[in-house]
Amino acid sequence: MDKKKARINIVVIGHANSGKSTTTAHLLYKLGGIEKDVIERLEKVDVEVNMPSFKYAWVLDKLKADHERGATIDISLSKFETNKYNCIVIDAPGHRECIKNMTTGASLANCDVLVIDSTTTGGFEAGMIGQTFEHALLAFNLGANQIICCCNKMDATTPKYSMDRYVKISEQVLTYLIKVGYKPYEIPFIPISSFDGDNLIDRSTNFDWYKGPTLLEAIDIMKGPNIGGIRDVPVGRVETGCLRPGMSVTFAPTGLQAEVKSVEMYPGTRLQAEANSSEMHREPLDVAYPGDIVRFNVNVSATDLKQGYVASNPEDDPAKEVTHFTSHVIITNHPSQIEEGYTPILHCHTSHIPVKFAELIYKVDYCSHKIIEKRPPFLKNGDNCLIKMIPTESMVVEPFSLSPPLSRFVVQDLHQIVAVGVAINVKRKN
Numbered sequence: 001m002d003k004k005k006a007r008i009n010i011v012v013i014g015h016a017n018s019g020k021s022t023t024t025a026h027l028l029y030k031l032g033g034i035e036k037d038v039i040e041r042l043e044k045v046d047v048e049v050n051m052p053s054f055k056y057a058w059v060l061d062k063l064k065a066d067h068e069r070g071a072t073i074d075i076s077l078s079k080f081e082t083n084k085y086n087c088i089v090i091d092a093p094g095h096r097e098c099i100k101n102m103t104t105g106a107s108l109a110n111c112d113v114l115v116i117d118s119t120t121t122g123g124f125e126a127g128m129i130g131q132t133f134e135h136a137l138l139a140f141n142l143g144a145n146q147i148i149c150c151c152n153k154m155d156a157t158t159p160k161y162s163m164d165r166y167v168k169i170s171e172q173v174l175t176y177l178i179k180v181g182y183k184p185y186e187i188p189f190i191p192i193s194s195f196d197g198d199n200l201i202d203r204s205t206n207f208d209w210y211k212g213p214t215l216l217e218a219i220d221i222m223k224g225p226n227i228g229g230i231r232d233v234p235v236g237r238v239e240t241g242c243l244r245p246g247m248s249v250t251f252a253p254t255g256l257q258a259e260v261k262s263v264e265m266y267p268g269t270r271l272q273a274e275a276n277s278s279e280m281h282r283e284p285l286d287v288a289y290p291g292d293i294v295r296f297n298v299n300v301s302a303t304d305l306k307q308g309y310v311a312s313n314p315e316d317d318p319a320k321e322v323t324h325f326t327s328h329v330i331i332t333n334h335p336s337q338i339e340e341g342y343t344p345i346l347h348c349h350t351s352h353i354p355v356k357f358a359e360l361i362y363k364v365d366y367c368s369h370k371i372i373e374k375r376p377p378f379l380k381n382g383d384n385c386l387i388k389m390i391p392t393e394s395m396v397v398e399p400f401s402l403s404p405p406l407s408r409f410v411v412q413d414l415h416q417i418v419a420v421g422v423a424i425n426v427k428r429k430n
């Protein structure tokens with residue numbers, strides 16, 4: 001892999017059987033990530049068991065099985081390169097590693113590839129009410145706020161490669177993704193047949209009516225990693241206001257004051273992709289605006305800064321450490337009951353901190369938002385509750401009204417996502 005390229009983590013999500021494994025494996029195979037002899041060996045097995053359609057899905061399943069057994073697999077098998085990125089693909093279904101990867105370390109800047117089964121028989125309509133949107137909601141709350149939608153199995157729509165079907169699905173999915181929080185004008189919808197490889201890398205003549213990017217091209221228009229310490233220079237995303245050289249900033253939660261010496265665009269961001277390639281690497285900026293992913297030099301030691309810190313203008317209501325906060329939390333997937341005192345890990349912007357569910361204040365009805373029970377003794381899957389939460393370590397959280405990106409979180413326990421939430425009120429530490 002080319003070390004100069006930025007790394008991007010791609011999470012493949014979607015309803016069961018939508019074609020996630022086939023899409024992933026076919027892409028890896030076409031880009032040389034899977035050795036030809038592996039495919040040939042699996043093809044033989046396919047023929048033996050008379051399931052030729054499983055060719056690519058089998059590769060991924062085999063890798064997963066190997067992985068679950070603890071066998072060594074060539075890690076490069078799940079990596080590929082685009083013109084711009086070193087990509088790491090994470091295939092979602094029942095794959096514990098996925099959740100871990102999605103929530104770990106500095107790799108929050110994932111891009112989701114949502115695979116939709118476009119067929120009418122057990123396809124899109126089944127997916128609508130299935131995992132598709134739960135996955136999208138989780139992925140968005142994890143910080144992967146960019147998504148590529150693949151309308152898959154277009155070879156099996158009626159009629160084949162139906163533009164009407166593609167338009168109908170795209171419209172419905174888009175409506176939902178906007179509700180989840182994705183920016184509508186940034187979502188590519190790509191008609192594909194992952195089975196035949198149509199529009200994965202090469203443009204397929206089966207879709208004369210489609211003028212948008214292929215899956216590979218769409219990955220290159222995504223933004224690169226957004227957060228994480230890179231050598232001794234902090235890297236982050238400007239959420240509100242602006243960041244200029246010469247500005248003073250305060251880092252929360254410690255309150256450390258610093259002066260910004262220089263600001264530069266982080267390699268691999270969209271703005272840079274549009275710039276001349278010779279300027280790709282250290283493009284100094286006079287000012288960075290919301291959405292810009294930047295590296296910035298400050299006159300303090302990098303050892304005084306940690307992942308999850310938030311820099312703000314000290315004169316403009318800077319972010320601070322909180323003592324507690326109240327949040328609306330939806331329990332999505334907990335195996336038992338949640339009671340007061342429960343202390344799972346919260347993944348909020350780039351921090352990962354154990355937080356105590358100190359008080360279950362009231363349960364609300366998901367649709368009407370009316371209070372249905374005060375001080376419930378416990379919560380179970382599907383419950384939507386206002387909860388007072390107390391972090392066990394220094395943490396920066398902002399209310400949704402002030403900063404949506406610093407207010408959303410996912411709750412992890414038992415290696416899985418058990419709830420999602422958003423902070424409504426915060427009590428800052430004086």
Ligand SMILES: Nc1nc2c(ncn2[C@@H]2O[C@H](COP(=O)(O)OP(=O)(O)OP(=O)(O)O)[C@@H](O)[C@H]2O)c(=O)[nH]1
Pocket residue numbers: 014015016017018019020021022023053054055057093152153154155156192193194195196
């Ligand atoms: N006709 C057609 N079938 C496809 C296509 N992509 C996948 N399939 C078939 O759909 C079935 C499911 O594919 P998978 O790739 O295993 O789907 P998945 O989403 O990874 O499934 P889970 O891991 O069970 O969630 C298999 O029979 C595939 O051969 C496609 O583009 N066209």
